[in-house]
Amino acid sequence: MKVELGYGDGFKSLWIPEDMQADIMRAGSCPKMEGKEGRKPVEEALLCPIGTGRLRDLAKGRHNIVIITSDITRPMPTWAVMPDILAELKQAGVKPSEITLVFALGSHRGHTKEEKVHLAGEAVSREIRCIDMDPNDFVHMGQTAHGTPVDVTRAVAEADFCICLGNIEYHWFAGYSGGAKAVMPGVSTREAIQINHSLLTDEEAVVGNADSPVRRDLEEAALYCPIDFILNVILDEHKNIIHAVAGHYILAHREGCRLLDEIYGREIDEEADIVVVSQGGRPKDLNLYQMQKALDNARHAVKKGGIIILTGEAGEGLGEPVFEEWMVNAGSPGEILERIRREFRLGGHKAAGFALTMEKAEIFLVSSLEDEFVRSIFMKPYHELQDAFDAAVISKGRGARVLVMPYGGSTLPILRKERRG
Template sequence: MKLEFGFGAGIQTVEVPDENVMEVLHANQVEHGLTGEDEVRRALLAPIGAPLLKDVVKPKEKIAIVTSDITRPMPTYVVMPPLLDALFEAGVRREDITLVFALGSHRKHTPAEMKKLAGARAYEEILCIDGDSSDCVHMGVTSRGTPVDIVRVVAEADRRICLGNIEYHYFAGYSGGAKAIMPGVSTREAIQSNHSQMVKPQACAGRLSGNPVREDIEEAGAICGIDYIVNVVLDENKKVIMAAAGDAVKAHREACRFLDGIYRKEIPRKADIVLVSQGGAPKDLNLYQTQKALDNAKHAVRKGGIIILIGSCKEGLGESVFEEWMTQSPDAPSMITRIQENFQLGGHKAAAIAMMLENADVFLVSELPDDLVRKIFLEPKTSAQEALNCAFERLGKDAKVLAMPYGGSTLPCVAD
């Protein structure tokens, strides 16, 4: 069987003997109607748990629209035209709308990147800026002790509209909803406080109820105040096939249920070898983002198995603290001890990789230098095919292979 995995702007091709293929996890086929901008318009005309947008916003109010940065596949350029039309219909002026890119702990954008993300119309008609976490307003503290320190332009707006795409998140349960606020436009200290809950077993992909990270995120969102969300679900080709608009929690939950119908994948047992990719750019720009696919793959590999992680990582490791932990730690287990003793944002993903390595070996197919890959406790391979051949040599020619071409989206669940 010939399999293809996204790798930056290109692909990695792998030939797997048919008898070794256990399963290839693609999205389930679900019925859907409209797509793209048409689906966003439909959602705005049928909000969930909230009135129509024109009955929420008022002329002369300052509107902050918070959306994802370049590391996410969120098609802001698809959502903005219908959203701007709805705001203009409500009498909101162009000069009163600001589109804020939620950087979290990520790098700033170039003007060209902003224009590409926002779309030409939004970029030309309204102000588009990166969130500046050095200029925040303290709005309160959650019951778990997380400071709600929000980027000023968002905190001081009269209305806040949060955009996002829904996919599984390895400790927040799902992306989207109030996540645009926390961690999107929060300080590093606030993000660190929230993410410190990730070490609890209830903080895992696909879980909302009882998930301490998600509950803290939504409490922060409520303290800040979210007037509306527009969340979308994408198919494997990154096309909008479902949109949910309205209440920050109720609309988010509806989108999560739709996502489960597509991407929650039941498997009969764990595999010897898992081939996994984020699906290519922009989700595999760096190892910090590519790690999400690795974390989903851990649910599909047996103890002592091998995960072959396929991702360009052309921008390197992707985050300074993460890089320090990965390159300066004496061994992988020490990172687990370190996160338990002193939680650090960035270090949390290094610890997640270390916990993964307790269960399985990881072969990395990337554009990173081999010496760097070895230094961070992974095994470099020049191609996905070479990696698979090496995995068969180590585990035997009868090893069973499970493939996850869109590993950041698909969540394997072993059948009860």
């Protein structure tokens, strides 16, 4: 059986012998949503918002509208949805000069001019102002019960109408992406993000839980920095929009989560000896910081003592300085877990995610990183997927059970007995 896994802008090929027990985890069948008269998902969602009126009605009389969208590390196709958003705003009488598109960086790097144009689309980037959030210019708007400061970039804080865009997929401690995450952590300070993310140590902060304490906290932040409307999309394995929800930042988001579960929550009968996983290529495999999400989903599918083959180019290395410092300076994965319990730091939480997986399974990393460096962060280095797989088969034997997750950041393995319980 031949399988191709996304790697950077291309693929890595894998041949699995026909006599091995191997399954490929793909999304469930779900036709592209189209409404009456063949309307596309975004058009249909904007026509039938959940929990609010239409955007064209809500935005009437507003003169400082901000649209928050994802940065370059996310697959959100901003360029594909902005024309419909702008059409609604024009129907409300809003002028292009009254609209700002803000790229939510969170704790990530800023964009180049070319990246901004790519994300927004050339026509949109010419028509309205498109900016990165300013990490040094924030407004304090309140504080959540958990103590998270609602410190929001000024362009968003001073707007009189806020629209949040995003794609919904599984998130390893916020339950799901999308919704109010555009504000927290999207356009918040690093300190605020760190305090919110410290809730990841709570036992309920797990993938697929929409009531995660992390999400409850970030949705409370939206009470201080109001979100007037959201448009969230669900993508297929090729990053095409197959579903969209619009309207209230909680009600519409939860409907999107339900749809995501139908497509990407995949039951398995038992855990595998070898799990081969990829984020699906760019932009999700730019660095190890982003690849951790696919790794965490794979952790739910691998047997204790098994092997996970994590595949991604990681052309930008680890991708975050604190994450790198925690990984490079640790003496063992256990040391990282001890450190996160006594000293929570944003960036360190990703190192803890790797360490948590390493407690359960060995990680073979197929990437562009130097071999010696990969060994120093407790993983076995490979540059070809086939080489890594062949080594895993030698270790576990031809009778090993294999699971391939070509889009590991999107598909969530669920043990059948767990769902029934």
